[in-house]
Amino acid sequence: MDRKKTGTDGMSDQEVSGSPAAAAPLPPFAYSAADEEKRQGVRRMKATATGLLLLVAVIYVLATWAERSGVGGWPPYVAAAAEAGMVGALADWFAVTALFKRPMGLPIPHTAIIPTKKDQLGTTLGSFVGENFLSGDVVRTRLRAIGIGARVGSWLSEPAHADRVTEELSTALRGALTVLRDSDVQAVVGEAITRRADAAEIAPGIGRALEGVVADGAHDRAVDLICTRAYAWLVHHADAVMEAIEGGAPGWTPRFVDRKVGDRVYKELLRFISEMRDEPDHPARGAIDRFLTDFATDLQSDEDTRARVERLKSEILGRGEVQDVIASAWASVRTMIISAAEDEQSELRLRVRASLLSLGRRLATDQRLQEKLDGWLEGAAVYVVTTYRTEITSLISDTVAGWDAEHTSKKIEAHIGRDLQFIRINGTVVGALAGLLIYTVSHAVGG
Known part of the structure; x- marks a missing residue:
């Protein structure tokens, strides 16, 4: 009988030798x-x-x-x-x-x-399969005759089938997120964000964005809010403001003079803030517009300003608190995705289901899309069988040889x-x- 020679430990000579070809034993026949x-x-x-x-x-x-x-x-x-x-x-x-x-x-x-002749028969069978079943023309012809694109479209356009695929995708997503270790993902996410932020210069982008905001007048609402809050704060903390003003007066001035000056300064400050809040054409607003415009230009063209922004960015990213926030973002995203995957009425699952139904309807009726999908599948299948034909046929011959x-x-x-x-x-x-x-x-x- 044609049996493999084995060593004292029950392994074949090839396995004992530790050669690269040594693999796990084949299942017994x-x-x-x-x-x-x-x-x-x-x-x-x-x-x-x-x-x-x-x-x-x-x-x-x-x-x-x-x-x-x-x-x-x-x-x-x-x-x-x-x-x-x-x-x-x-x-x-x-x-x-x-x-x-x-x-x-x-x-x-x-x-x-x-x-x-068992081994020879296995080799012959492997060659026969490779030549007659694993050739590119045979695979392409067979897949084209099946019409996978049209069949997938018809199957996927059924709501029950779309629900089933959505459920399977949700289960797979939950499983993948469960298997992943949070510490590993957090490290990767943190490193990726930090590296990408370090590699990209942000000053020109900020400058262009600020320039667009000023041109559209979108910053006016922010100025309105600041003025409104500043006016309310001054009214609410009038005594504190008066004490601060009086406290900064010279020691040799009389107290009643200090109170008069403080009261005058406080009222002027209130008047200035209220006018700036209520008058869109206030000179201070124009000064803010000019400052923001000049700053946007400097962010895009001034080397010194850009370098200072980059140094500030690096300092912020290097802080431990920022790194902790970046790393902890994964936990929030993971929890959100798992919750959405488990909830049948979540926006994520509803959108996936709707996308699958839409794709199914298009595949069932759009011949060009069917041909495109069929072409991708044919190309992938032909690549696999032509690239790995030797490995596939050797699986047959090696399996028979192991019997x-x-x-x-x-x-x-x-x-x-x-x-x-x-x-x-x-x-x-x-x-x-x-x-x-x-x-x-x-x-x-x-x-």
């Missing part, structure tokens, strides 16, 4: 109880075929005895038919037996074909042996008919 049940049917058919051989042998003996005893007419015809039937039966018995073992244990060449020769022979015989026994039966019958025909023709011609 064992002879199972189901195979043994089928083999019982093979034994019954063998008994039937052998019984038929013995029957024609007995008929041959009786017909020969009758002919030698002087019985005229039929004995020679029956004897010729029985003799040819025995020859056909024995020839087919030899042919069938030679597939699985050596007939009668004799070392006859080209016998026990399956046990001795035990005796078990392989017994298993194959259990599956096809019953049909092979019909060859012996047919050989007996056809041989007998041929022998009868040949004897009859010979007797008629020589007659």
Whole structure:
């Protein structure tokens, strides 16, 4: 038998050597109880075929005895038919037996074909599959005939099927997020954001954005809000403002003068803030506009301003609090995605379902989209089979080579042996008919 040589630890020589080709052992091709049940049917058919051989042998003996005893007419015809039937039966018995073992244990060449040629048969089978099933033209023709794009579109356009795909995608998404370690993802996200922020200069972008805001007057609302809040704060903290103003006066001035000056300054400050709040054309607003415009220009063109913004950016990104915020963002995003994936009425799942239904309807009716999808699938399949054809066919040959020769022979015989026994039966019958025909023709011609 053609078995692999093994070492003391049960591994093959290739595995012991530790070569790159060494891989995990292939699953056993064992002879199972189901195979043994089928083999019982093979034994019954063998008994039937052998019984038929013995029957024609007995008929041959009786017909020969009758002919030698002087019985005229039929004995020679029956004897010729029985003799040819025995020859056909024995020839087919030899042919069938030679597939699985050596007939009668004799070392006859080209016998026990399956046990001795198992590896060669595996290689031949792998080559056959590679040439006839894994060629680019065959794969492309077959996929084109199937029309995957149209079928996928028709299937996906059904709401129940879209719901099913949405559910499977949600389960897969939840599983992927569960498997990922938060610490690893947080580190990657933090590093990616920091690296991208460091690599990109932000000053010109901020300048362009600020320039657009000023041009559109969008900053006016911010100025309105600041003025309104400043006025309210001054009114609410009037005493504190007065004390601050009086406290900054020289020590030699009288107290009533300080109060007069403080009151005057406070009222002027209130008047200035209220006018700036209520008058869109206030000079202070124009000054703010000019400042923001100049600052936007400097952000885009002034090297010193841009360098200062970049230094400020680096300082902010380098702070531990900022890094913690960036890293913790993943936890919030993960929780949000998992909640959306679990909720059947979430915006995420509803949008995915709607997208799937829309894609299905388009695929079912849009021939150009169908052809595009079919082309992508054909290209991908052809690339896989042409690039990995050797690996795929070697899987067949290596798997067959890993099978035990005796078990392989017994298993194959259990599956096809019953049909092979019909060859012996047919050989007996056809041989007998041929022998009868040949004897009859010979007797008629020589007659």
